[in-house]
Amino acid sequence: MEHSKKYATVKKYYDSKLWSIKRVRDAVVKEWITPEEFEEITGQPYEEEA
Numbered sequence: 321m322e323h324s325k326k327y328a329t330v331k332k333y334y335d336s337k338l339w340s341i342k343r344v345r346d347a348v349v350k351e352w353i354t355p356e357e358f359e360e361i362t363g364q365p366y367e368e369e370a
Contacts, residue, residue, distance in 0.1 A: 324346050326352035345369065 323365050330347045333339040341362055348366060355366035 324353045324357060327357050327361075330357075334361050 326347065330339070330344060330353050333352055334341075334344050341364065344353075344358055344362055345366070348358050353361070358364075358366040
């Protein structure tokens with residue numbers, strides 16, 4: 321599977337604990353990553369904020 325251009329950056333920041341789950345969710349909203357990539361990075365299902 322090919323990842324989005326910013327996938328590696330978002331994953332690195334999350335894995336390094338520089339970004340919270342909210343920041344990763346914001347990356348989906350900005351279309352940096354897909355909802356599926358959110359789930360791959362965080363291990364949690366993607367749900368839009370209310």
